[in-house]
Structure formats: C-alpha cells, structure tokens
Amino acid sequence: MEYGQNISVKHADLYYGDFHALKDISLEIPSKLITAFIGPSGCGKSTLLKCFNRMNDLVEGCKITGEFKIGDIDIYQSADVNALRKNVGMVFQKPNPFPMSVYDNIAYGPRTFGIKKRSELDEIVERSLKQAAMWDELKDRLGKSALGLSGGQQQRLCIARSLAINPKILLMDEPTSALDPISTGKIEELCNELKHDMTIVIVTHNMQQATRISDKTGFFLLGDLIEFGDTDQIFSSPKEEQTERYITGRFG
C-alpha cells in the first residue's frame, strides 16, 4: 500500500512513563499544505510531530494509544518503520549534517535504500540540492566536508538530504530557531516551494513565522490541542481564549 500525504490522528494519547504528554488528540492535517504547531515549551507539539514518523518508539517508557494514519496506512499497526521514514522525512532544530562530504550527505539515504549506481546518485544529489535551492552554491563544493558550511547552509543541506529519498511528508522541528533572518527567509521560501509537492508540518516558537508560512495552525497547551484551524483565523480571530492569550503574549 502506498503512503498518502494527509495525516489523520484520532484520540491519540502518549505517556512518558507516568507523564501524560499528549491527551486525546484528534486532528486532520491536509495534504500539500504547511501546518504549524505552536505552543509553549513542553506542550507536546514536538512529541506529536515525532509520532508521525515513529521517532518516539525508542524512548524508554513511551506508550502511545489511538490512531495515527498517513493516507490509509495506520503507521503504528504497520511494522515497516523504514518505509514510513522513507515517506516521512524530518529536519531538526539544530543542523545535523553527517561528518562527510556534501555529496555523501545527500547520497546517504538513497544508498541505504539500495541505490549504488553513481549516475543515479549524481542525479539525486543534483535534484535534491536544486529543490533545496542550493545547487548553485554547492555544485563546486560537493566533495568538501558538510561541516565547513555555515549554519544556514547546513540546515538547508539537511533539508536537501531529507528530499533525496522523495518523502511525501516533511516534518520540521523548529528548523530556523538557530538561524539568522536571511537563512530563515531562505528556508521559509523553500517551504513554500516544497509544499507544491509535499505536506509540511512545522513546529515553531516564532509566531510571525507561523503566520508567514503556514496554512493551518494548531495550538497546544499542556498536552491538549486547544485549537486547530486556518492560520488566518487563528491569528486574527481565535475561538479559544487560551489561544488568544498565548499568541498575544498575555499567557501566564
């Protein structure tokens, strides 16, 4: 069965030991749009994001109940986590390029999935870097270490690395929080380009970023999904007072 591009969560609960981190979450993330998760630290937004490609599986004491579907596939019933992660890529807060060349960073995923032919890998590296709008910057530095790139370039390289395996969904956990405004702008522009082909879910602490780039926004608080709706609506006329208080900075 093929993975779809929409995410459906029904009555999901997540516990880290005794700590109830996600409480009866239900939401529908539409395909080929950007959905932002916002909320104070510890509200569960990153935890939920990680559920979408089963990154919580290895966390000791983590127990997940409820239904998580990508397209028609129930991801916690399907045993093939590799196939899931091929379809659902992830970019983290801190750029984490592998200590190897730019080329090998991009080719790493495809190689893992059995692609060995040089010409095919060349093509993937070029396509991924072009998709991440980095080809012109890096085409002459493919053999150089990725660790020599700037923070912003490293983060975009990580996005390019995710794109190399043609994901249908891209998860981004505060991808620009460590970057300067210019690099942030480039990544936001990139997200707008990428959403023509894939669904993007982004966790951000930057309210302006959520308003700039996302189509849908979910506000989380203490493990509850307080409000989920069109970004324009959430930031102009939120329905819930808790959302209003948080986004206007009057929380607490």
Place this chain on the structure above:
Amino acid sequence: MTVYKLDVELNDLKLELLKMFRFVEEMIEQSIKALLERDEELAKKVYEADTFVDQAELDIERHCMKIMLKMQPVAKDFRDVSTVLKVITDIERIGDQASDIAGIVPQISDNKVGCEKTHLPEMGRLAVEMVRDSVNSFIRQDVELAEKTIKADDIMDSKFEEVKQELINEIKENSAIADDAIMFMMIVKYLERIGDHAVNVCEWTDYNNSGEHRKF
C-alpha cells in the same frame, strides 16, 4: 498584574481616537449652530478646524503603523489596530462634511427656509448623537449600541427624503428661494452622509468584537 506595553499603546491609541471623535462631534454641533444663527465668524472657525482633524488622522495612522511595525499585534490586538486605521478615515470624512456645512454659511441669505424650523435641527442632533454613539460603541465594545446606531440611520435617511421633498415644494412655490434651497439640499445631504460614516464606524466595532464582517 503585568501591564503589557502593547496594552499601554492600544490605550493611548484609543484616547487619541476619542479626542478626534469629540472634536468632529463639536464641529457638527457648531456648524449647525453657525448655520441656524447665520454666524459667519463661528462658521469660519469650524471651516478652519478641519486642518486639526486632518492632522489627527495622520498622527493616529502613524501611531497604528508604528504599533504594527514594532509589536506585530495579532488576534484582538490586531483587530483593534486595524479597526482604528479604518475608523479614522470615516471620522476624517465626518470632519470634512461638518467643515463643508460651515463653508456654505456665508453663501446663504438671511431668509429662513422651511426645513430650518422643522427637520434640519433634528437632523443635526441626530448626526451628533449617531457619531457619539458610534464612538462610544467602539470604546466600550458595546455591540448593542452599535446595532442601535445602525438602525438610527433609517430615521436619518427618511428625514433626508422628507426635507428633500419639502425643499422641492418650496422651490415650486417660490422660485426666489431656489439658491438657498439648493444650499440647504447640500447641507442635509452632508448630514445624511455623516450618518452613513457613523454606521461604518459601528460596523467596524462589530467586526472588532466578533472578528467577522456581518451584514446589517
């Protein structure tokens, strides 16, 4: 309780708006007084006062822009700033209309036309009341008052129609008063337009409160 900088700014903004509103309210009152008493000196003062309203519009607009630029308001804060930005255009137009009424005073004769004794003072009072209620509805976030003011515009419209008919009849009966009658026709049209601007303010108050543009 923490006092947020944005709350302070929004409060200042509303005070500036209130000041501008009160000023145009007085301009309407004074323009009608100058008209009924044929007081050209008072009319001149009202006519010239419009520059204050124009300046107030610019100042408030600048303040709104500054808040948007520096504080990026969202949700109700955003609606507050955008409502003020829209509402000042209506207040500025109300100021223009009061000033236009005053501008007509030196052009009319001392002879009284019929509506001066009947509907015109009433339309003037209604215009002032509608403007006052519209600003109060916004400042107090009183949607009921906004709705009541929107309804009052029907009275203003019907008064306008009545005066129009009266003036037509007066011209038919005595063509010598035609010049004055046409001037009065313009004056009641200005008052009727002031009512429309007050309605706009009330509609923005309703949006400010609900976040939706409702049809009335």
